[in-house]
Amino acid sequence: MDSLRHIVENTLVPHSAFVEASIRIEQCMRYAVDSPEPVCLAIVGESRTGNTRVLEEYASKYSPARTKEGLNIPILAVKSPSKPTVKGMAELMLQIMGDPRFDSGTENAKTIRLKRLMKNAGTYQIVLDEFQHFYDKGLRGVMHHMADWLKILVDDTKAALVVSGLPSCMAVLEQNEQLAGRFFAPVVMPRFDWTNTEHREEFMGILGAFQESIGSHFDIPRLDHEEMGFRCYCATGGLIGYLSKFLRSAVWNAIDTNKKIITLDDFRLAHKSAVWSCEQISNTLSPFSRKFQATFAEELIAQAREIGLPKAQVAVSRSKNSTPRVARPRNI
Ligand SMILES: Nc1ncnc2c1ncn2[C@@H]1O[C@H](COP(=O)(O)OP(=O)(O)O)[C@@H](O)[C@H]1O
Ligand SMILES: [Mg+2]
Structure with a gap:
């Protein structure tokens, strides 16, 4: 155990x-x-x-x-x-x-x-x-x-x-x-960037590695599928440290409640306590919510790039880039 x-x-x-x-x-x-x-x-x-x-x-x-x-x-x-x-x-x-x-x-x-x-x-x-x-x-x-x-x-x-x-x-x-x-x-x-093909492939590869290790002990939503990859990217900003943190939390929650199945909702809860709370994000739809539209949207990418940055740096980059961003959903 x-x-x-x-x-x-x-x-x-x-x-x-x-x-x-x-x-x-x-x-x-x-x-x-x-x-x-x-x-x-x-x-x-x-x-x-x-x-x-x-x-x-x-x-x-x-x-x-x-x-x-x-x-x-x-x-x-x-x-x-x-x-x-x-x-x-x-x-x-x-x-x-x-x-x-x-x-x-x-x-x-x-x-x-x-x-x-x-x-x-x-x-x-x-x-x-x-x-x-x-x-x-x-x-x-x-x-x-x-x-x-x-x-x-x-x-x-x-x-x-x-x-x-x-x-x-x-x-x-x-x-x-x-x-x-x-x-x-x-x-x-690097912090992996979804819009960069090499980075995206690398990030998917990392998800594949965690899929293999966690997936051999638990029944989990397939991490290395593109849609789940995009959810994980939006949830972690491409930072391996945040990815491992929320996955660890999901595994611990499953062990503590004697479960062998980890669901999308379990990901949502683990991510909320492990990442969203550190980032002080409460009013944004969780990337692991069923309602989350996992389509490529500039707004989602822009938000993901700010995850993990010191708050002062976020304020500076927003003021430099003050034209309003419009979410233009596209298929991934
Ligand atoms: N290549 C990797 N494979 C698996 N886990 C990793 C890898 N790199 C980092 N991690 C995990 O991510 C978390 C943060 O990593 P850390 O090295 O402390 O980041 P940093 O020093 O850049 O802030 C740690 O839990 C670490 O184990
Ligand atoms: Mg360090």
Whole structure:
């Protein structure tokens, strides 16, 4: 029963961007071995496009191991705190490296200790998530002290660096030439767009993967049919994070009520609590309602593209595009 509960998380969909990101991270690590200069890579994407999952899957292949020579930690995987400082970041990294006295010593002493621990543990790659926190939105500037510290850390340890985060994290590189010079072109994790054929096919492929895993345990409305695909797109804005969230919720509801059949209405309820409530959408017809007209309408697509965006960004994009949109239904 427990594995059934995790059926959605345990389904890993190797869509194109996921595969590309995984290959590029691996390459980055291999290049770093021979390169005289540090090799760095950024994986960027809006929230819920799957940035973190890429890093997690990668890091899980190189987990720490105890050897005769001591602890081997090939990858130092760390998440930037929301307000990073050198002291805080060094402490966090020391803690991950297993230093029991991670919070003692000056900033400098901590950094020296960190470099030594990384060398001893054979750490050849730093994977840093939530890198957008290196950009201070309030001050509209990069925390240069942090960025410089990170640059020196990778220079001195010769570790490959992979950063990941929201698109705003690119500002850290744009405003820090020295760090930027060490980076390859970024990998962009997409939000799938229904009007783009490649994206639509990719999204349908993802639905197919979930159909296979969930459908082998539950009787569900066929996810990978075009009409259901469009409903799922309108319900999630093409964000894999929202898709998996509402599917997980539907599975949990079924398990908790001892059901083997998940209906369209169950999708509607799961989606309402898992996605519509986060998005504070209450007065719009659910894409999983029987009354929903699953025909291609500009209005529906425009609405889906706003799902998951910060509310301030939605307001800006609406004011830029203030001509009234008219829904023109067409067959999909
Ligand atoms: N390739 C994938 N296959 C299956 N599930 C995924 C995939 N990518 C992301 N997810 C799921 O989507 C959710 C959000 O992903 P996450 O990596 O946290 O997004 P982000 O870091 O971009 O906000 C998680 O539950 C994650 O397991
Ligand atoms: Mg994330």
